[in-house]
Amino acid sequence: MKNSIHLLYIFLLTVNFHHIHAQVDVVYNDLVWSDEFDTNGAINASNWHHQTQIPAGGNWYNGEQQHYTNQLSNSFVNNGSLNIVAKKESFTDQGVTKQYTSARLNSKFAFLYGRVDIRAKIPVAQGTWPALWTLGKNINEDGGFFDALYGTTNWPACGEIDIMEHGITPSQPTNYVQSALHTPSSYGNTINHGGTIAANLGNDYHVYSMNWSPNQISFLLDGVIFYTYNPAVKNATNWPFNAEQYLLLNIAMGGVAGNIPSGFTQASMEIDYVRVYQNTTIDTDAPTDFVATIGNVTNSSIELLLNANDNSGTVNYNITYSGGTVAVSNTAGVQKSVIISSLTANTNYNFSISASDLAGNNYVSNPIIINATTLQNINCSGTDSEAQQGAFSLGYTYNFETIGTNVKIAFELLDTDKVGVIAYLWKQSPFGETQMTNVSGNTFTQTITNQTAGTTITYAVKFAYAGGLSVTKYFNYVVGDNCALDTYSVSNASDFEFINPVNDFLEISSKNNIDELEIYNITGNLVFKTSVDTNRVDLANLSKGIYVLAIYSENKRILKKIIVN
Known part of the structure; x- marks a missing residue:
């Protein structure tokens, strides 16, 4: 690489780091390992190992069709860039002949946590699969650089971090690059992946980055994060990324990358540099x-x-x-x-x-x-046997519970003469039918989301079973209502008298003893309760507003709206 270009890019990269730092969870500042590919010819043998040994069975994984070689024609440095070249040529190695050759390089450097930056221009030809990635240093893979001394763990328990892959996502648009994680909980066709569009891919260089901390792994294209992997609870099945990994650079041919066109001759991946950053200065500053x-x-x-x-x-x-x-x-x-x-x-x-x-x-x-x-339970429940269609021999239980902005609805069929029971939640207006989830036995639930407190919803349940069906009556439920005011029979209001609005004290004249007083706010939450001095109650601590007074006397209850001044 020419020095002037090199210095200019370092300057631009330094400016761009401010953008990177603003996004990642840990900023890694100290360059600990790199290859700038400044010497033409063969790759630096102190930095890289050619992995050429074919896995057992004579083929690489994923249906690939290439031999990886240590030929200078498949990997070399020229004009400041590493060139990895996939070629169409008949080549025999280890007793196996293949029609394509390429190179697969292992770094002789492994690391735990840090940031990797790789500036590269990648091939986009059909059938090519360029990849920049890492594997656990402990992987048991014959022919890998670290295998002889450290290969104790099979893939994917060693963990795999794909910094950049191209050519294996045909459903995605042109210029799409993908990053992915392979772990024991998700491997092969992993669900842990993300991708983005790289402008003018194949013609321009882009910086592919991976920022790896003890908490998360983020992937960046040209300094902008497009995917972060961060399982909430980390264990060996989803986070084997607490041990050293090493770098791999390669182009595979065919297999999951699709058919190779008959006219294919060769394709190259050009890599300007590979850099690894960590923090080498001891941190003594507390939060x-x-x-x-x-x-x-x-x-x-x-x-x-x-x-x-x-x-x-x-x-x-x-x-x-x-x-x-x-x-x-x-x-x-x-x-x-x-x-x-x-x-x-x-x-x-x-x-x-x-x-x-x-x-x-x-x-x-x-x-x-x-x-x-925590707040009180906000729910309405009970038992009924009324049917709007069919009939119930014993009946059913119902429960409506407000949880945040959601309402969880649960019904249990009590009839013991019904078999093969399935439940459907009926919405009255506009009519809709949704199959409910079976919890156990004949208990079914369904949660409706994004409800507004104070609004009334109306639902029934259809129980379908072998030989017929029965539908409950419709139940009206006020979102946020705890139905605490519906558990006693109502007494005659004339038995209890008081001045309304109420100032500091609520004074009640009554013919019968008052066992208990409760006051609820307009959302149905209990804000006051007493069973002593029930005829003269101090309400000075209540905020001004409208409340509901519940008076309990001899298993009777009177409900009365009161205004507190």
């Missing part, structure tokens, strides 16, 4: 400005809002509560929302939260202790 607060609270979840700064660019948060421990990471200076779910309604939870960085430096005032109480 600062750590803040933890409570966000949205429901009857089954509490949201924690966490934020702290750190020079490394990433903060780890460790959350401990009665339900266990949750560990998450996030970009420093960016608020992280953590939803703690599967909680018990109307229960107070204490959270102990600590912040640290990747080097293990702890925030000076760890931990922060915060607490919150």
Whole structure:
């Protein structure tokens, strides 16, 4: 590479790094290994190993048709670039003759965490499969550079990171490049992948990057992230990426890359440089400005809002509560929302939260202790036997529960004379029918989403079974209603008298003893309850507004709207 071009590009790359740093979770600054391909001729044997040994069976994986060779015609350095060339030529090696040759290079350098930048121009010819990727140093693969000393683990348990692949996604548009992860939980046709369009692919150089931290792996094209892999809970099946990996550069032919045209002669991948960055300076700076607060609270979840700064660019948060421990990471200076779910309604939870960085430096005032109480269950339930079609011998139970902006509907058929039961949720207007999910026995559920509190929804359930069907009556449910006001028979309002609106004290005249008083706000949540001094109640702490008063006396109840001034 000419020095002037080299220096110009380094300058441009330095400018571009600011853009990269703004996106990744950990910024790696120190160049620890590279090949600039400045010496013409054979590849640098100190950096690269030719992997030529054919796997057992005489063929490479995925139906590929090439021999990988150490011929100078398949891999060489010229004019500042590494050239990997796939050619149409008959070649016999290891007793096997193939009609195509190419090169597969292993780096003799392995690393744990860091950023890889590879500036390359790749072939786009039909049937070619250029790839820039990594494998675990511990892979058991005969012929690989590290196999003899470290090959203890089969693929995909060793982990594979595909930084760039092209030619194996025919369903995607022209100029599409893909990155992917292969692990024991998803390999071969993996679901862990992302891709993007590279402008003028095949004619222009692009920088293909992979940023690998203990928390996530991000893929970038020309400094812009297009895919990040970050499983919430990491284990050996989805995150074997806690051990060293090495680099591979190759072009495969045919197989999953499709048919090779009869007129194919050769295709080249030109690589300007390969660079690996890590952070070699010991980090002694702890996180600062750590803040933890409570966000949205429901009857089954509490949201924690966490934020702290750190020079490394990433903060780890460790959350401990009665339900266990949750560990998450996030970009420093960016608020992280953590939803703690599967909680018990109307229960107070204490959270102990600590912040640290990747080097293990702890925030000076760890931990922060915060607490919150989940809301009461917001649901309506009961038992009925009324049918609008067919008939029920015993009846059914129903339950409508508001969970955030969703309503979970559950019905259980109590009839024991029905077999092969399937349930369908009926929406009254406009009419719709949706098959419900069987939970167990004859209990079925369905969740309807994005509902507005205070609106009325109307649903019934059709139970279909061998020999017929039965449909429940329609139930009206107010989203957000807890139906707490519908559990007692209603008494005569004239038995209880009081002045309305109410100022600081609610004074009630009654013919009978009052066992208990409850006050609900207009969303149906209980805000006050007492069973003592029930004829004179201090309401000075209630906000001004409209409430519902429930008076319980001798298993009777009176409901009365009150206004608090």
